[in-house]
Amino acid sequence: xxxxxxxxxxxxAAGMMCAAQTGPDTLVIDHAKAPGEKIRIxxxxxxxxxxxxxxxxxxxxxxxHFHKSALARYTQWDFIExxxxxxxxxxxxxxGQLFCDDSAKQIIAMLRAEMGGAELALRTRLVDLTHxxxxxxxxxHPGGRRVVRAHRLVVATGGKSIPKMGAxxxxxxxxxxxxxxxxxxxxxxVPLTFPDGRFGAIAGxxxxxxxxxxxxxxxxxxxxxxxxxxxxxxxxxxxYWREGAALxxxxxxxxxxxxxxxxxxxSAGKRALVTELARLLPQRLVELLASEIxxxxxxxxxxxxxxxxxxxxxxxxxxxxxxxxxxxxxEVTLGGVATDGLSSKTMESKHVPGLYFIGEAVDxxxxxxxxxxxxxxxxxxxxxxxxxxARQG
Numbered sequence: 001x002x003x004x005x006x007x008x009x010x011x012x013a014a015g016m017m018c019a020a021q022t023g024p025d026t027l028v029i030d031h032a033k034a035p036g037e038k039i040r041i042x043x044x045x046x047x048x049x050x051x052x053x054x055x056x057x058x059x060x061x062x063x064x065h066f067h068k069s070a071l072a073r074y075t076q077w078d079f080i081e082x083x084x085x086x087x088x089x090x091x092x093x094x095x096g097q098l099f100c101d102d103s104a105k106q107i108i109a110m111l112r113a114e115m116g117g118a119e120l121a122l123r124t125r126l127v128d129l130t131h132x133x134x135x136x137x138x139x140x141h142p143g144g145r146r147v148v149r150a151h152r153l154v155v156a157t158g159g160k161s162i163p164k165m166g167a168x169x170x171x172x173x174x175x176x177x178x179x180x181x182x183x184x185x186x187x188x189x190v191p192l193t194f195p196d197g198r199f200g201a202i203a204g205x206x207x208x209x210x211x212x213x214x215x216x217x218x219x220x221x222x223x224x225x226x227x228x229x230x231x232x233x234x235x236x237x238x239x240y241w242r243e244g245a246a247l248x249x250x251x252x253x254x255x256x257x258x259x260x261x262x263x264x265x266x267s268a269g270k271r272a273l274v275t276e277l278a279r280l281l282p283q284r285l286v287e288l289l290a291s292e293i294x295x296x297x298x299x300x301x302x303x304x305x306x307x308x309x310x311x312x313x314x315x316x317x318x319x320x321x322x323x324x325x326x327x328x329x330x331e332v333t334l335g336g337v338a339t340d341g342l343s344s345k346t347m348e349s350k351h352v353p354g355l356y357f358i359g360e361a362v363d364x365x366x367x368x369x370x371x372x373x374x375x376x377x378x379x380x381x382x383x384x385x386x387x388x389x390a391r392q393g
Contacts, residue, residue, distance in 0.1 A: 002027075004119075006387055007137055007150035009170070011035035011120060013376035014359025015156030016111040021384020024117035027148060029124040029139060031166050036108035038158070038165065042373070047104030049083065050076040050377070051370035052096035058367045059375065060239055062183050066339040067364045067375060070347070074381040076374055086110040095220075097369045129153075129174065131352065152354040152387055156380065159333025159360045160185060167327070171337060171361035179351045181338040183363045187330030188239040191230035192247075192321035199224040202284045209233050210250035213240035219253050224285070228321060235368050238324060239334055249317040252280055258311040261302060269300025289314075332372050336363040346386035347379055356383045 004027045008015045011030035019028045034040070039047055054076045056068045080098070083090060088110065089101035100106050112120070121141065128138035135153040139146050157171045172182045202224045209222035211233040223231035237247060257280075264276050274295050278286045289295060293313055302310075327333070337357045341350050347362070349355040358379040366372040 001136075002146060002148045004148055004150050005391060006152045006154060007135060007148055008118075008154040008156055009126060009174075010156035010158060010359070011122070012037070012156060012158055012359065013039055013111075013373055014158075014361075014380040015154070016108075016115060017377050017380030018154050018156060018356075018358060018384040018387075019118040019120075020111060020114035020116070021381060022118065022387050023115075026115075026118035027121060027150070028115070028118055029121045029126070031123065031125045033123055034108075035120060035122065036111065038162070039108050039373075040104050042104055043099050045104055046099040046102070047107050048093075048097050048099050048370045048373065049090075049107055050079050050098050050374045052076060052092065052098065054371065054374050058371055060188075060334060060365045061339060061363045063339045063363075066342075066344045067378075069344040070378040070382040071374065074378040076370075078381075079374065079377045082110065082114070083107070086113070095369055126170070129177075131178070135354070152356065152390075154356040154358060154383055154387075155337075155361055156358050157361060159336055160327045161187060161330040161333045161360075163327055171357065175337045175341075175357065175361075178349065178355060180341045180349065180357075183335040183338050185333050185335035187324050187327050188334035188365055189235045189331035189368050190238045190329060191225060191228055191325045192234060192238055192241065193228035193323045193325060194319075195322050197226060199228060199288070200226045202282075202288050205282045205284050206231060207251065207282055207285060208253055210253040211237040212248040212250075213237040213245070216240045222249070227325065229319070232368055235331070239365060239367075241321070243323065244320075246318050246320045249319060250315045251285075251317055252314055255280065256311075257314055258307050261299065261307045261310065262304075264299040265302050265307075269298060271299050273297055273299060273302070331368065332360055332365055334365045336361050336365075339363050345382065347383040348386060356387070358383050 005025040006022045008019055008028040011028050019026050059067050088106045090098050091101055092098055124139050124141040127140045130136045135150045137148045155171045155174050160167050160169055175182055203226045206221055206223040210217050210219045218233040218236040220232035222233050274286055347356045347358050359376045364375055366375050
């Protein structure tokens with residue numbers, strides 16, 4: 001039997017960040033052939049590694065305050081400093097999102113370098129776990145099995161999103177085994193679907209839109225697909241949408257359609273309504289809308305009542321998705337290990353000393369745009385710092 005001070009399950013963003021703090025006498029295992037696979041594929045291969053405008057209210061969870069401590073103690077500026085220190089060039093895109101100029105693999109290489117003397121065991125999975133004061137883990141790898149006794153165990157195996165990459169509910173199973181509650185989980189930052197290929201005819205069409213789910217609205221791009229709707233605004237809203245509920249979509253954000261049509265009635269009365277709308281919206285989208293609502297006639301024939309009705313319809317287009325694309329394409333999992341059983345400062349279990357949960361496994365989910373990576377960095381750092389302090393103390 002081998003002995004290590006810390007065993008970390010998962011070599012993703014949070015797990016590697018934690019190992020970078022705990023250093024030597026740490027074993028990090030992962031089932032994959034390479035570490036940081038979600039990092040590698042994120043941001044179109046350039047990794048949206050954080051956001052300039054990290055705010056606590058842009059994270060969802062049962063406890064809206066739990067994440068504040070870790071995010072305040074290891075901020076986006078701390079991670080940006082590390083990225084710059086490693087010579088990784090980066091740039092800002094829209095809404096404060098930061099990406100590598102070159103490749104997401106640079107972030108993985110940085111984390112591997114920061115891990116120092118920690119051992120990384122890939123193509124290795126946990127097959128058994130017991131606890132006798134320490135954690136005794138039986139690990140399986142291509143060369144056979146190894147049994148490891150660890151004083152501390154960090155669960156950084158993520159959520160259920162993207163199962164083709166090996167995502168499972170292992171973190172939740174371990175949490176329940178040690179007396180932790182797990183909140184309801186569901187796909188988040190995910191495209192939404194409709195029956196009968198409702199938008200198949202305009203698949204690929206995109207437009208700016210404000211998409212509202214309940215009391216929360218996002219003003220970004222919307223994309224129509226063969227299965228439904230996607231794009232940043234829809235992905236964001238999906239985290240707030242509940243099955244059976246409707247979305248309200250403003251197809252012309254920032255445009256006073258009523259005033260626009262009234263002016264068109266005065267200055268271009270002979271122009272067809274569909275022609276005018278096609279100057280504001282994609283032609284194919286206008287054609288679809290014309291099949292659902294009355295867009296006949298000329299601008300000069302529009303009454304004030306009809307103008308008001310059109311403005312209300314296109315400014316509050318109600319769509320009722322039947323579901324989502326599920327964990328197959330979800331960027332993250334909403335819900336997870338309940339935070340009432342964890343220390344917000346150290347991420348350590350309140351039930352079992354030496355047990356930690358970090359990253360996506362925890363019931364903390366951020367907005368699209370680098371927020372979930374920042375939670376991984378911050379929670380991994382918090383746990384790693386606490387482990388190092390405990391060892392030194």
